[in-house]
Amino acid sequence: MPRAKSSTATTTTAVTAAQGSRRRATGRVTLSDVAQAAGVSPITVSRALRGERAVDAALVERVQAAATKLGYVPDPAARALASQRSSHVAVLIPMLSNALFVDVLEAVQRTLRPAGFQTLIGVTHYDEGEEEQLLREQLMHRPAGLIVTGLDHSPGTRQLVAQSRVPCVHLMDLPAASTPQAAALHCVGFSQREAGAALTRHLLAQGRRRIAFAGAQLDPRTLQRLEGWRAVLQQAGLHSPTLEWLNPAPSSLALGGQMFEQIMGQHPPIDAIFFCNDDLAQGALLAALRLRIKVPQRVAIAGFNDLTGADQMSPPLTTVRTPRAQIGEAAARMLLQLMRGETPALAQVDLGFEVVRRGSS
């Protein structure tokens, strides 16, 4: 019952208000409105609607009916203020122009949304400083969870994550060593190093001997593939630093074409090129067409990630298929568990990879 501080002027209003549920200035339907309609206290409504157990089943039903009837919609801001936790999940990825991360994101969103979480996307542009700054901003919003790409971050970023105590899952990578602190990390990915090694072994098995590695962006995962390549070639006694072609510019079709042209000018001649990402490799394949260089006869070409178009090229591109959608989904599921306070069966999930042999090698 509203206690109108009744001057005579306000009496009518007070009576009207007393008839229906009490209306706020904002006109919003609130928890109290639902409580009044259902004949229970607001806190019971809160519990019933959130599916908290320890509420009588009959009451839950009555409350839900009232909520539906009034068209009640919870206010996330009020919820966040009271509970010190929002329904946002912050996701940090390097670049949206790399189709890889679009697929990851799609899977993450598809998993998180039905559970009632909004995704807040931060694009770091492969820049540790920008990542830290983005994280700082996102943490202000008290996200319920965090998904970040990779395991290599600035000390500031690591500290922010730790201090925030927000559950966090890492994507696309696995810790190399099994140190105690590595074991504490939650992550879903595969061994980039192993994948690089496997593709290199494939090229060796095809009889290639002068296998170049062409890398762009030079982010941590690219460098791990490089390491895998290097280890295999060294073991075969076929490694030489002159086989390493590294360019810090972002990966793109055009850059792939340029690198291909450069590498093909090298003597003694290269007989295979492992590009660290499919867009580079596709660019190389297009350049080969322009330059009338036969692939794989003159040179074998392989890419990484099996992005759109890999199978459309002439010849179709040999590459490594990475389970990015599965990684996104598994990471989101693991995060969901962590946010519920549960402990995932496995803190570190290896989803593997697959060398896909096509015509280019």
Add this chain to the structure above:
Amino acid sequence: MPRAKSSTATTTTAVTAAQGSRRRATGRVTLSDVAQAAGVSPITVSRALRGERAVDAALVERVQAAATKLGYVPDPAARALASQRSSHVAVLIPMLSNALFVDVLEAVQRTLRPAGFQTLIGVTHYDEGEEEQLLREQLMHRPAGLIVTGLDHSPGTRQLVAQSRVPCVHLMDLPAASTPQAAALHCVGFSQREAGAALTRHLLAQGRRRIAFAGAQLDPRTLQRLEGWRAVLQQAGLHSPTLEWLNPAPSSLALGGQMFEQIMGQHPPIDAIFFCNDDLAQGALLAALRLRIKVPQRVAIAGFNDLTGADQMSPPLTTVRTPRAQIGEAAARMLLQLMRGETPALAQVDLGFEVVRRGSS
């Protein structure tokens, strides 16, 4: 001064607390802490920090110094609850796998972030129902602004936007007719119809007479390009329904290849194909290589949007360059104005397009 309900046991604590600023249970530095440190009231701190005028310059400085010293970070949830408005901007786009929208988004984020707004991305998958559902969820969060793709939406979506009274800017399109309600819309784009017509005129000018239109996804903007193409061909007396190849599946390289193969089987032969998006056209170019069909000798090929790789193809792809980054930025700027309560000089901004002639036509 904290009024400790002092049992003897808590006395020490109370004294300690009285020395410093009063600490909340959460340990957060609040507006009140800053106020106390600066020797002013919380509301003055609020005003000073938000840069609201009508605060003495000297005070502003003192407040800012105190805030910095204490490491004060405003709580967005509290802010949103009190002001009924968050610092989120919701952005609705059809698909992240279309590179077009990645560029738009990048520009939007780059413009909005420095102004203190977080972007909430919703991917509609070109589905009106999903768009409406996403909008409903995002509106729960009381965004300060809204950016949506295109002008065609379900009645429910339109109503939600109108009822919410949240400032809204539309992307990528312009209203066709100048009805009063069209004039009330805020939008930044270009005429899809005109762009379709211009590209068709280009093909006609090259002497092509049997110009097919190959469209996928069949979203509103694709259909507008189709209309532009149709109008030009009809005027030239060269239109026939059999020239229209429409497929509702999502646009992709692979689909472009398939469509190309189908279209090339048609009699009498087609001498040019206008693909509604570059990925289709690129797929067609790749298929032409496989099938050894000469482009542009046997058939001219044109795309739309000038996406990555268009200039890398053999032959390079003729297409329409669309100013998507500029559109994203201009839309974000316009929204910024609207959110400040200002009226943009122009409610509808036409950023144009450009036919880029390359080797494929």
Add this chain to the structure above:
DNA sequence: CTGAAAGCGCTTACAG
């Protein structure tokens, strides 16, 4: 130009 009061709409302990 500055402040005291009230309130935004929810949830967290604490009782019973």
Add this chain to the structure above:
DNA sequence: CTGAAAGCGCTTACAG
């Protein structure tokens, strides 16, 4: 299993 009280951290009128 249910509820009354207090509080989350800010801003919106309303005064002066």
